[in-house]
Amino acid sequence: MTMTAPQQNHRGQATPITVTITGAGGQIGYAAMFRIASGAMFGPDQPVALRLLEIPQGVKGAEGAALELTDCAFPLLTSVDIATEPAQGFDGANVALLIGSRPRTAGMERADLLAANGAIFGPQGRAINDHAADDVRVLVVGNPANTNALIAQRNAPDVPAERFTALTRLDHNRAVGLLAEHAGAAVAEVSGVTIWGNHSTTQYPDLSHARIGDRAALDVVGADWGRGAYIDRVANRGAEIIEVRGGSSVASAANAAIDHVRDWVLGTAGSGGGSDDAAPWTSVSLYSTGAYGVPDGLIASVPARSVGGQWQVVEGLEIDEFSRSRIDASVAELAAERDQVSELGLI
Numbered sequence: 001m002t003m004t005a006p007q008q009n010h011r012g013q014a015t016p017i018t019v020t021i022t023g024a025g026g027q028i029g030y031a032a033m034f035r036i037a038s039g040a041m042f043g044p045d046q047p048v049a050l051r052l053l054e055i056p057q058g059v060k061g062a063e064g065a066a067l068e069l070t071d072c073a074f075p076l077l078t079s080v081d082i083a084t085e086p087a088q089g090f091d092g093a094n095v096a097l098l099i100g101s102r103p104r105t106a107g108m109e110r111a112d113l114l115a116a117n118g119a120i121f122g123p124q125g126r127a128i129n130d131h132a133a134d135d136v137r138v139l140v141v142g143n144p145a146n147t148n149a150l151i152a153q154r155n156a157p158d159v160p161a162e163r164f165t166a167l168t169r170l171d172h173n174r175a176v177g178l179l180a181e182h183a184g185a186a187v188a189e190v191s192g193v194t195i196w197g198n199h200s201t202t203q204y205p206d207l208s209h210a211r212i213g214d215r216a217a218l219d220v221v222g223a224d225w226g227r228g229a230y231i232d233r234v235a236n237r238g239a240e241i242i243e244v245r246g247g248s249s250v251a252s253a254a255n256a257a258i259d260h261v262r263d264w265v266l267g268t269a270g271s272g273g274g275s276d277d278a279a280p281w282t283s284v285s286l287y288s289t290g291a292y293g294v295p296d297g298l299i300a301s302v303p304a305r306s307v308g309g310q311w312q313v314v315e316g317l318e319i320d321e322f323s324r325s326r327i328d329a330s331v332a333e334l335a336a337e338r339d340q341v342s343e344l345g346l347i
């Protein structure tokens with residue numbers, strides 16, 4: 001099913017799109033659900049049914065949010081269900097936002113973090129496989145997002161692999177916003193920015209093909225900055241937010257998740273869903289089939305457009321030596337994470 005227009009039931013009423021939000025009692029879930037219910041994800045004519053999946057410790061937060069959803073009287077919101085079992089939470093899901101994850105705590109090794117998240121994303125992948133709608137689209141937000149998406153995908157053998165994605169739209173939006181700010185340009189003038197690789201500090205925010213209006217972005221801002229301090233600023237923006245705010249990004253993460261799914265379902269913003277070579281693109285962590293030398297099966301960030309409800313990698317971009325080494329470094333980190341979760345028997 002392509003969800004480019006509201007679906008209709010036999011009485012001619014639009015059928016709701018079911019969105020499952022995991023970690024719905026947490027911060028990003030809370031920031032996302034009201035905007036989804038108000039129409040920000042699928043437009044002003046498409047009803048939405050929400051399923052909120054939490055663990056028992058977090059369920060009160062989801063219940064409280066559900067009370068507030070009622071109090072908003074959103075015309076597009078047809079139902080809110082709360083679940084603590086993945087089978088129930090993903091039942092009939094058209095869109096699954098996997099936000100809840102196990103954060104790293106003091107003294108935790110990376111292998112412990114990957115194992116703890118494997119215990120979440122393996123069973124959730126299996127539940128999606130067995131209970132979600134045939135057209136399910138999955139976006140993983142919970143960190144380490146790319147590898148959690150890989151674990152879920154590998155546990156859902158009946159779901160087409162390309163339906164599992166991870167969020168690098170926040171990094172993309174940060175890259176666009178910080179570039180526009182530095183150049184004194186409007187956000188709407190910026191195009192052609194790409195985030196490559198992992199949602200981590202090894203990511204490569206690439207301005208090689210970026211434009212500000214009709215000028216090459218690197219000519220406007222200079223390669224020293226665009227291939228130096230800019231990369232570090234974007235890649236470390238999450239830590240900057242934590243330092244300044246005293247907590248990790250919430251509203252911008254929820255906003256990016258909504259942007260990602262909206263573009264996936266309705267077509268890349270501003271491109272009208274067109275596939276012409278000049279149409280704008282965004283950055284999405286997609287299941288690799290080998291484009292740009294990313295090994296098959298990794299879920300890595302690439303430039304992509306959404307056409308007809310499907311992501312398409314932007315092909316044919318020239319990759320110079322500097323970009324190649326940055327992409328390879330981040331992809332190598334993803335491959336190492338894949339090897340670790342493989343050794344732990346999680347995939």
Ligand SMILES: NC(=O)c1ccc[n+]([C@@H]2O[C@H](COP(=O)([O-])OP(=O)(O)OC[C@H]3O[C@@H](n4cnc5c(N)ncnc54)[C@H](O)[C@@H]3O)[C@@H](O)[C@H]2O)c1
Binds near residue numbers: 053100168
């Ligand atoms: N990819 C990105 O760009 C990006 C950006 C910001 C944050 N994040 C990540 O998003 C995640 C959520 O952030 P937050 O601020 O909302 O955290 P939070 O701690 O406020 O909320 C997380 C919620 O998930 C729930 N949860 C834990 N395990 C669960 C499970 N198995 N099933 C269902 N729910 C479960 C918890 O009970 C909690 O309510 C974190 O991993 C964070 O690092 C990712």
Ligand SMILES: O=C(O)C[C@H](O)C(=O)O
Binds near residue numbers: 238
């Ligand atoms: O939660 C974090 O560690 C940071 C988050 O991934 C972010 O990019 O803001």
